Amino acid sequence: MQADDKFRVVVDILYYAALGAAVYFAVRYLLCWTLPFFLGAGVAALLRPATLKFAKKTRMKESCAAVLVLLFFYLVAAGMLALFLTILLAQLYELLLRLPELYAENVAPLFDQLSGWFYGLAGRFGASAEGGLEQFSGAVSDTIRQAAVDGSTHLVSWAAGLAAKLPILLIAAVFTVVISMLTATGYRQVGAFLCGLFPGKWEERLRGLQRFGRETVWKMVRAYTVIVAVTFLELLAGLWLLGFQYVLPVAAAIALLDILPLIGTGTILVPWGIVLIAGGDLVGGVGLILLFALIEVLRNILEPRIVGNQIGLHPIVTITAMYAGLKIAGFWGMLAAPVAVLLGRYLWTGAAPERRAEA
Known part of the structure; x- marks a missing residue:
């Protein structure tokens, strides 16, 4: 050298x-x-794409359309969050008692x-x-x-x-x-x-970062939000049909744990089912195991179509990044770390993960 x-x-x-x-x-x-x-x-x-579409259809100024779109977004989000938290806290309080x-x-x-x-x-x-x-x-x-x-x-x-x-x-x-x-x-x-x-020579890279944020990160967040929502609804319906109580907090906790790599619903439902079978509740135990099997089958069918295999990271990389983010910046760092790894890969290669996968 x-x-x-x-x-x-x-x-x-x-x-x-x-x-x-x-x-x-x-x-x-x-x-x-x-x-x-x-x-x-x-x-x-x-919400910029939705704002532009709304302004184009209504022939409204972009600023007015942006205010209306944001108000609608926040009202819907606040209403859903308030309803969910009210039911969740009520059931948690009753469960603690x-x-x-x-x-x-x-x-x-x-x-x-x-x-x-x-x-x-x-x-x-x-x-x-x-x-x-x-x-x-x-x-x-x-x-x-x-x-x-x-x-x-x-x-x-x-x-x-x-x-x-x-x-x-x-x-x-x-x-x-x-x-x-x-x-x-x-x-x-x-x-x-x-x-x-930033310097003028960075303009193209900044535009690329903007496209990356919209095309890759937003797709990933939206896709996994849909998957978590579907998993939550499956758990909610399954636990309710099996006759369990406090199904809302239990289904919410299991669905959130399902986000974490290498954990999934099976780490909760299968041991829970085995304990119920050992305690004599054969119907409840077998029902939980069958519910886990149904969730896994539907997830394997839906996830490739919703997410696609072109985005995301290997589970080892994901869980390592999440642990590092947790140690650096707490819970929000844990959530942001996989996105930061995707962003770093984009900056290093100059191409979004979708295009690299297709190459």
Whole structure:
């Protein structure tokens, strides 16, 4: 390797190290300060095609059309969110009140059956085995009680922390709405101002980033939103038909866990079904396993058509990026990390994932 090549390698390493440090600093510190701006501008940009279509059909000024489209979007989103949260919180409150009763009716009999089976098995090996099993059973019971106490403590602490953050979240939501309105009504001026902050030679790359955001990121977000909604509705209908209670919070939690790579609905439904079968509820246990099979079949049919195999990442890359995003910027960093990886791949190759897959 020549001296010039070595020098170029060192410069490249230093350049990408500095770039990585800048990205880390921006995500870790600047993002929390400027999140309303990015969310508001992102909403305005994603609704831009709908705004242009509405303005063209109604022959209305773009600024007026943008305000109407955004108002419709926020009203629908707020109404759906309020309805969902009202039902969810009501069922969660009722579920928390009935936890001791549910434990006595469902969990305790299962432990009694398992203890009886283990004691019968230990009786074949003499009194010493029964004594050891008794100690083990006591240790398991103490662990379960302590886990319940710790879980309740963490839940109360989390709820108190969330309540303390509600005023800040409300202010951030108001700023997001205002920024989205201002961005949408002056979209061309805002775009020209942002482009003017960068050198002229970056103009084509910035336009490419805009296309990438609309064509790739928006498609991915929209597709997986549809998939999560379909999974949620399947879980809601299946659990309701099987006669379970509190189906809304349970279906919502499982559907959200289904977003995470390598987890899916099977990690909840299959063990749950096995526990019910072991406890004597054959219909409920088999029903949950069949519900999981139905969800998987429908998902394998719908996902290639909705998402397509041209976008997304390998599960290992996705889960690594999500873990890194969680450590850097918390929950929102975990959600944004896969998109950041897609964006980095686009910047590195200069082509969107769709075009690379087709090549």
